[in-house]
Amino acid sequence: xxxxxxxxxxxxxxxxxxxxxxxxxxxxxxxxxxxxxxxxxxxxxxxxxxxxxxxxxxxxxxxxxxxxxxxxxxxxxxxxxxxxxxxxxxxxxxxxxxxxxxxxxxxxxxxxxxxxxxxxxxxxxxxxxxxxxxxxxxxxxxxxxxxxxxxxxxxxxxxxxxxxxxxxxxxxxxxxxxxxxxxxxxxxxxxxxxxxxxxxxxxxxxxxxxxxxxxxxxxxxxxxxxxxxxxxxxxxxxxxxxxxxxxxxxxxxxxxxxxxxxxxxxxxxxxxxxxxxxxxxxxxxxxxxxxxxxxxxxxxxxxxxxxxxxxxxxxxxxxxxxxxxxxxxxxxxxxxxxxxxxxxxxxxxxxxxxxxxxxxxxxxxxxxxxxxxxxxxxxxxxxxxxxxxxxxxxxxxxxxxxxxxxxxxxxxxxxxxxxxxxxxxxxxxxxxxxxxxxxxxxxxxxxxxxxxxxx
Amino acid sequence: xxxxxxxxxxxxxxxxxxxxxxxxxxxxxxxxxxxxxxxxxxxxxxxxxxxxxxxxxxxxxxxxxxxxxxxxxxxxxxxxxxxxxxxxxxxxxxxxxxxxxxxxxxxxxxxxxxxxxxxxxxxxxxxxxxxxxxxxxxxxxxxxxxxxxxxxxxxxxxxxxxxxxxxxxxxxxxxxxxxxxxxxxxxxxxxxxxxxxxxxxxxxxxxxxxxxxxxxxxxxxxxxxxxxxxxxxxxxxxxxxxxxxxxxxxxxxxxxxxxxxxxxxxxxxxxxxxxxxxxxxxxxxxxxxxxxxxxxxxxxxxxxxxxxxxxxxxxxxxxxxxxxxxxxxxxxxxxxxxxxxxxxxxxxxxxxxxxxxxxxxxxxxxxxxxxxxxxxxxxxxxxxxxxxxxxxxxxxxxxxxxxxxxxxxxxxxxxxxxxxxxxxxxxxxxxxxxxxxxxxxxxxxxxx
Numbered sequence: 012x013x014x015x016x017x018x019x020x021x022x023x024x025x026x027x028x029x030x031x032x033x034x035x036x037x038x039x040x041x042x043x044x045x046x047x048x049x050x051x052x053x054x055x056x057x058x059x060x061x062x063x064x065x066x067x068x069x070x071x072x073x074x075x076x077x078x079x080x081x082x083x084x085x086x087x088x089x090x091x092x093x094x095x096x097x098x099x100x101x102x103x104x105x106x107x108x109x110x111x112x113x114x115x116x117x118x119x120x121x122x123x124x125x126x127x128x129x130x131x132x133x134x135x136x137x138x139x140x141x142x143x144x145x146x147x148x149x150x151x152x153x154x155x156x157x158x159x160x161x162x163x164x165x166x167x168x169x170x171x172x173x174x175x176x177x178x179x180x181x182x183x184x185x186x187x188x189x190x191x192x193x194x195x196x197x198x199x200x201x202x203x204x205x206x207x208x209x210x211x212x213x214x215x216x217x218x219x220x221x222x223x224x225x226x227x228x229x230x231x232x233x234x235x236x237x238x239x240x241x242x243x244x245x246x247x248x249x250x251x252x253x254x255x256x257x258x259x260x261x262x263x264x265x266x267x268x269x270x271x272x273x274x275x276x277x278x279x280x281x282x283x284x285x286x287x288x289x290x291x292x293x294x295x296x297x298x299x300x301x302x303x304x305x306x307x308x309x310x311x312x313x314x315x316x317x318x319x320x321x322x323x324x325x326x327x328x329x330x331x332x333x334x335x336x337x338x339x340x341x342x343x344x345x346x347x348x349x350x351x352x353x354x355x356x357x358x359x360x361x362x363x364x365x366x367x368x369x370x371x372x373x374x375x376x377x378x379x380x381x382x383x384x385x386x387x388x389x390x391x392x393x394x395x396x397x398x399x400x401x402x403x404x405x406x407x408x409x410x411x412x413x414x415x416x417x418x419x420x421x422x423x424x425x426x427x428x429x430x431x432x433x434x435x436x437x438x439x440x441x442x443x444x445x446x447x448x449x450x451x452x453x454x455x456x457x458x459x460x461x462x463x464x465x466x
Numbered sequence: 467x468x469x470x471x472x473x474x475x476x477x478x479x480x481x482x483x484x485x486x487x488x489x490x491x492x493x494x495x496x497x498x499x500x501x502x503x504x505x506x507x508x509x510x511x512x513x514x515x516x517x518x519x520x521x522x523x524x525x526x527x528x529x530x531x532x533x534x535x536x537x538x539x540x541x542x543x544x545x546x547x548x549x550x551x552x553x554x555x556x557x558x559x560x561x562x563x564x565x566x567x568x569x570x571x572x573x574x575x576x577x578x579x580x581x582x583x584x585x586x587x588x589x590x591x592x593x594x595x596x597x598x599x600x601x602x603x604x605x606x607x608x609x610x611x612x613x614x615x616x617x618x619x620x621x622x623x624x625x626x627x628x629x630x631x632x633x634x635x636x637x638x639x640x641x642x643x644x645x646x647x648x649x650x651x652x653x654x655x656x657x658x659x660x661x662x663x664x665x666x667x668x669x670x671x672x673x674x675x676x677x678x679x680x681x682x683x684x685x686x687x688x689x690x691x692x693x694x695x696x697x698x699x700x701x702x703x704x705x706x707x708x709x710x711x712x713x714x715x716x717x718x719x720x721x722x723x724x725x726x727x728x729x730x731x732x733x734x735x736x737x738x739x740x741x742x743x744x745x746x747x748x749x750x751x752x753x754x755x756x757x758x759x760x761x762x763x764x765x766x767x768x769x770x771x772x773x774x775x776x777x778x779x780x781x782x783x784x785x786x787x788x789x790x791x792x793x794x795x796x797x798x799x800x801x802x803x804x805x806x807x808x809x810x811x812x813x814x815x816x817x818x819x820x821x822x823x824x825x826x827x828x829x830x831x832x833x834x835x836x837x838x839x840x841x842x843x844x845x846x847x848x849x850x851x852x853x854x855x856x857x858x859x860x861x862x863x864x865x866x867x868x869x870x871x872x873x874x875x876x877x878x879x880x881x882x883x884x885x886x887x888x889x890x891x892x893x894x895x896x897x898x899x900x901x902x903x904x905x906x907x908x909x910x911x912x913x914x
Binding site: 066068069070071109110113114117118119120121122137138139166169170172173174176177179180181182283284285286316317318319324327328329330331332333334335354355356386389390391392393394395396397399400401402403 | 510511512513543551552555556559560561562563564579580581607608609610611612613614615616618619622623624625626726727728729758759760761765766769770773776797799800826829830833834835836837838840841843844845846
């Protein structure tokens with residue numbers, strides 16, 4: 012919770028936040044043309060990839076180190092290990108305590124943060140360019156030499172477990188957890204990043220060290236610089252701080268993605284709340300899916316396009332049933348979830364679910380209009396400058412492009428791929444990737460008031 | 467690994483001054499109809515943030531009509547003379563832009579971020595809804611329902627925000643800052659289309675508005691276009707004045723909220739002056755020392771040393787029209803109590819009220835404030851937000867641009883003095899969320 016987050020009420024506040032997540036995930040799909048973004052890219056001898064975008068206008072730099080050590084890489088029976096390792100990076104190294112790390116970077120007005128996503132772990136720093144040496148020194152130290160001291164491990168573990176407990180008061184988190192488990196079973200994409208509390212309690216220092224040793228390797232990582240830094244400087248610093256980081260073979264991790272249910276399943280969770288929190292969906296697609304572009308456009312029309320989507324138009328604007336409603340394909344290394352999410356007062360849950368299902372069926376059964384298609388394309392094409400308008404956003408995009416293997420020609424190809432999508436493509440992918448009769452519906456609500464009808 | 471770098475002990479003042487020197491100037495104009503226009507060119511990316519700020523917020527609402535300002539904000543997207551309902555959003559999306567709006571205690575603001583060639587559309591659409599809002603009665607009822615859903619989502623099903631709402635209600639006895647921005651649920655059931663329209667006519671006038679644009683445009687050209695588009699909108703001579711003042715607090719006030727919840731939550735605040743007071747700058751530095759980053763005193767005490775909170779911090783924002791609160795919050799860790807957390811907060815407050823911060827701590831706070839200033843310039847949206855915010859609460863854009871150099875003059879003694887003057891037991895309001903066992907969920911009466 013940030014202080015700012017406490018306070019503002021906006022027309023799109025929560026939805027904006029939710030979309031922020033979706034946009035981050037799809038951000039690679041909204042870049043500038045090649046001419047606007049010159050990326051310097053090279054690989055050090057130990058396999059560490061370096062990417063640099065030079066922007067000298069302001070004396071500041073953002074740097075991100077991404078390591079393919081996300082929650083997807085959690086070992087069997089150790090759900091939450093990747094998250095805990097990532098959280099511990101900035102909580103003490105062999106030569107620095109947690110307060111020392113914080114103090115060093117904050118004294119010069121910079122920030123450092125670390126955490127795990129589904130497919131990778133991230134350490135990000137932001138500093139004035141004159142402090143770039145210090146920032147890289149810290150970044151390398153926390154990524155390479157975390158100490159996993161007992162007091163730090165126990166402090167972070169308690170924090171994670173308390174967060175899991177506090178999440179039980181957040182209907183959105185409760186519904187996410189139930190949805191993930193029902194759709195993905197034991198696959199790590201089905202879990203919140205914190206993992207499973209009983210397993211988190213049992214992690215040993217050896218587990219943490221072993222995971223770090225196996226996955227945190229230069230040949231499994233990418234370092235991206237954006238801001239007031241030249242490729243030459245970046246290379247020199249990267250060599251100095253990461254040059255002696257030893258490469259090693261990294262284990263390949265892959266769990267089976269479960270089959271969809273034979274019939275739509277409804278999971279009800281009873282809570283003393285005023286709104287039904289609804290999540291509906293199923294397994295979606297991987298980022299490497301060749302249908303990614305038509306799917307992105309289909310989803311934009313269905314529920315991805317903020318207040319202009321079909322779902323928002325029907326459920327929010329026409330019926331006044333929800334403040335926030337959206338759909339999202341989270342395209343990951345392996346097939347990520349497709350989900351539709353909204354909240355509505357308990358008594359209108361049935362009506363809203365019915366409307367959502369009508370829209371899902373309609374986009375499969377009827378072609379979208381030429382206007383809808385062209386508006387989706389012009390949004391996706393026109394919005395890319397805003398995806399790159401700060402150093403931080405651009406660094407995230409560079410990470411994304413490398414992690415998902417999109418390649419630097421991706422910029423040049425992007426507009427062509429968006430523009431090539433036809434009305435027929437949209438209907439084809441809607442039929443292929445939306446499964447209205449094989450969904451999981453999770454409804455966290457006052458069940459007596461909601462009185463849900465079976466699917 | 468050895469530590470190869472000794473952090474600089476000097477402040478960053480030289481660097482920041484250089485950055486300010488090279489930055490494009492902020493240009494301020496007032497049109498004949500009273501409209502304030504703030505323009506800042508920023509040519510490093512082909513984007514612009516165009517914003518319209520109105521000097522109306524929940525501060526301007528009366529008993530029984532809370533939530534009206536925020537509801538009106540929603541209705542501003544439902545059509546004006548030349549643009550159908552939803553057309554604003556559709557046009558912005560079609561050209562790849564993002565748009566949104568937000569309402570708070572002192573203001574309502576609308577923004578569009580997109581490519582600069584679309585600025586003429588921003589002007590036309592914003593001017594049309596400033597002067598000619600339709601407010602179709604057919605659109606009113608479903609949108610009121612949407613806002614009630616928003617309240618359920620943000621407050622009613624969120625024990626933390628419900629606690630914050632009640633704390634503000636207790637901290638302010640006379641001033642409308644005690645009313646929730648989203649509105650009380652019962653008020654949200656009784657607001658009418660005519661309420662909203664009267665509110666619109668009263669407050670949406672050029673002499674109660676500020677246009678802010680930051681981005682890749684030519685100021686002279688944009689100003690000319692703004693004059694053409696907004697110049698003909700007549701000023702209002704009937705903007706209701708607000709003279710209310712909160713009387714001084716003379717003793718601690720306490721609020722207990724008993725709800726089914728996993729963990730206790732503490733939210734406490736002290737009445738403090740706003741930007742208009744010289745004391746606001748030391749208060750900003752004090753807040754930075756207490757709350758900013760993991761090296762801050764609150765983080766080190768609550769989450770690192772004592773480990774009695776899952777999350778904790780606070781904020782002081784001097785940019786308010788009337789005096790607001792300097793607040794602390796903490797989610798209490800399992801197996802600890804709100805009392806422990808409160809005691810630790812008061813101990814840290816007491817320490818700062820009786821001895822000045824360490825020199826290095828003071829320097830760190832100033833360095834952070836100056837670095838933030840530079841980093842905020844990376845985003846045209848953030849810059850426009852800060853300028854619009856400062857202008858609307860009366861501080862003016864200069865407040866933003868001269869902020870780092872004025873903060874640099876704050877001394878440790880100043881920080882100690884304001885901690886002692888304002889963070890006193892008699893001047894605080896404390897709200898505690900006290901978990902109770904959840905009863906079986908049954909049909910309940912909502913928000914009444």
